[in-house]
Amino acid sequence: MVFSQIITFASTFTTIFLGIFIEALPYLILGTLASGIVEVFVKREALFMRLPKNRFFGVLMGALLGLIFPVCECGVVPLTRRLYTKGLPPAIGIAFLLAAPVLNPIVILSTYTAFGFGVIFWGRMVISLVVAVITGLIFSMLPESELLIPINEVPVCSTHTHSGSEKQSFKEKILQSASIAIEELFEMGKYLILGGLLAALMQTLLPQNTLLAMGTGPFISILLLVALAVLLSICSTVDAFVALSFAASFSTGSILAFLIYGPMVDIKSIFLFTRVFKKKTVAYLAIIPLFLVVLITLFINYRLGI
Amino acid sequence: MSQRRFRMFQAFLMAALGFFLLERFWSGRLTLYIHQRFTWLILLAAFALMALGLIAFNNRPPIWIHEEDLLVPKLAPQNAGWLLLIFSIPLMLGILVPATSLGASAAQTRGVSQAIPLSAGGSSPSVLTLDPINRNLLEWLRAFYTAEEPADLVGQPVDVEGFIFINEALPDEYFMVGRFVITCCVADATAIGIAFLPVEGTDIPNGWVRVQGKMTVATFDGKTTLLIEADQVTTVDEPDQPYLYP
Numbered sequence: 001m002v003f004s005q006i007i008t009f010a011s012t013f014t015t016i017f018l019g020i021f022i023e024a025l026p027y028l029i030l031g032t033l034a035s036g037i038v039e040v041f042v043k044r045e046a047l048f049m050r051l052p053k054n055r056f057f058g059v060l061m062g063a064l065l066g067l068i069f070p071v072c073e074c075g076v077v078p079l080t081r082r083l084y085t086k087g088l089p090p091a092i093g094i095a096f097l098l099a100a101p102v103l104n105p106i107v108i109l110s111t112y113t114a115f116g117f118g119v120i121f122w123g124r125m126v127i128s129l130v131v132a133v134i135t136g137l138i139f140s141m142l143p144e145s146e147l148l149i150p151i152n153e154v155p156v157c158s159t160h161t162h163s164g165s166e167k168q169s170f171k172e173k174i175l176q177s178a179s180i181a182i183e184e185l186f187e188m189g190k191y192l193i194l195g196g197l198l199a200a201l202m203q204t205l206l207p208q209n210t211l212l213a214m215g216t217g218p219f220i221s222i223l224l225l226v227a228l229a230v231l232l233s234i235c236s237t238v239d240a241f242v243a244l245s246f247a248a249s250f251s252t253g254s255i256l257a258f259l260i261y262g263p264m265v266d267i268k269s270i271f272l273f274t275r276v277f278k279k280k281t282v283a284y285l286a287i288i289p290l291f292l293v294v295l296i297t298l299f300i301n302y303r304l305g306i
Numbered sequence: 307m308s309q310r311r312f313r314m315f316q317a318f319l320m321a322a323l324g325f326f327l328l329e330r331f332w333s334g335r336l337t338l339y340i341h342q343r344f345t346w347l348i349l350l351a352a353f354a355l356m357a358l359g360l361i362a363f364n365n366r367p368p369i370w371i372h373e374e375d376l377l378v379p380k381l382a383p384q385n386a387g388w389l390l391l392i393f394s395i396p397l398m399l400g401i402l403v404p405a406t407s408l409g410a411s412a413a414q415t416r417g418v419s420q421a422i423p424l425s426a427g428g429s430s431p432s433v434l435t436l437d438p439i440n441r442n443l444l445e446w447l448r449a450f451y452t453a454e455e456p457a458d459l460v461g462q463p464v465d466v467e468g469f470i471f472i473n474e475a476l477p478d479e480y481f482m483v484g485r486f487v488i489t490c491c492v493a494d495a496t497a498i499g500i501a502f503l504p505v506e507g508t509d510i511p512n513g514w515v516r517v518q519g520k521m522t523v524a525t526f527d528g529k530t531t532l533l534i535e536a537d538q539v540t541t542v543d544e545p546d547q548p549y550l551y552p
């Protein structure tokens with residue numbers, strides 16, 4: 001009896017874990033490939049020159065950068081880390097990190113497909129932008145050394161690196177970005193796997209319906225769906241379809257909270273964050289958006305009278 | 307661990323993971339984990355992994371590294387062993403633990419949803435015009451929620467497949483037939499189910515069944531739900547596609 005229960009538990013756990021892992025893998029690979037390309041092809045000075053000098057516009061630009069780099073929350077972390085080594089100011093990177101998983105063409109399209117142009121669609125886009133910009137501005141008041149952990153430069157495995165480092169052929173450059181992508185894939189993949197294991201464990205032990213049955217009040221429903229978003233750790237490119245299944249029974253504010261906070265922070269992204277930021281920063285990165293999202297969506301719930 | 311050996315392990319792991327994904331696709335088991343519309347994305351990832359594996363293998367450091375060539379370190383990073391071990395977890399789990407779809411026991415622990423996933427796009431559901439005998443569990447529940455008079459559904463013939471599970475809230479003679487509905491991957495799987503009342507004396511098997519009978523409605527705890535008056539409950543093989551998609 002006990003033995004068969006263990007088997008059932010193990011297979012359910014494995015299925016859910018592999019579901020999370022396999023679904024996130026293409027996006028992680030995309031992010032690491034983008035990171036490799038940025039490292040090899042983007043010059044540090046070129047990036048610096050295009051950054052606005054004004055703090056507010058810098059952060060705003062960071063938040064909108066996802067429109068050019070279409071990445072979800074798994075891909076955005078390696079890319080941000082790479083941009084930091086190219087001299088991107090931390091605050092702009094944080095705004096990018098928080099907003100890009102929502103404000104990018106793929107997610108805009110999937111949100112529209114699921115909900116059409118309405119309160120949910122515009123609410124998701126605008127509030128994500130506002131939360132990312134405010135959080136970025138808060139972090140811009142802190143010195144860089146307090147936020148980031150130093151990145152140790154990974155050696156490049158190409159055997160060609162020693163021959164003429166200034167004039168690399170295009171093929172060598174491609175090979176080099178692939179090598180960097182591989183390094184990133186293993187480093188970031190580690191956190192995706194650990195985060196996925198934890199998320200699968202929580203899901204196997206803690207039934208989703210117990211959580212959802214706890215209440216649909218204007219405040220409780222927000223907390224519940226935020227908790228669910230963190231637990232589920234599903235990719236932002238598809239979470240709109242998942243949210244659709246709650247739309248009938250949950251308040252508009254809580255659906256928005258699910259769609260805004262989930263892409264910013266969930267179990268697997270917290271694990272990925274620890275590769276880039278110091279522990280204290282990771283904690284603030286989870287708490288500040290949480291506070292803002294709950295506050296704004298609660299206001300929406302009361303305004304809409306739900 | 308030497309840098310060379312580390313690279314070769316990395317190359318092997320990436321290629322193996324790529325092959326693993328391809329194997330799951332060939333054997334039709336990829337959809338145990340994800341919605342079928344992401345299949346192309348996973349195949350792309352599989353090919354990318356194999357290509358990266360090939361690149362890593364072709365560019366492994368040579369056995370002999372010249373003294374002056376300090377750009378290629380002799381030793382792998384300190385946590386190399388851990389990296390490789392953690393990266394092999396998905397592979398090991400995938401190979402060692404038999405691949406199963408979420409079924410009755412998962413429905414028991416996850417609970418059954420009352421909220422029915424709406425169809426993506428929100429177009430007007432045509433479930434009501436569907437021939438009742440062709441409706442699956444999800445379509446029955448949708449028909450129930452969209453019908454102006456649920457009583458209209460009473461008496462219609464039912465022929466559905468699903469797994470058997472027990473709902474503690476119902477009296478002993480009632481059983482549930484259920485399916486999991488997934489919108490993106492199994493992480494968001496929600497169980498749905500309809501209660502059925504077998505003819506007295508019917509032996510109710512475990513696992514996957516086909517339930518045939520007539521639809522009716524019943525009230526449990528003040529809530530009106532669908533109920534199948536089952537004439538026949540037969541054991542069937544698990545369908546190739548165990549999940550339903552909204």
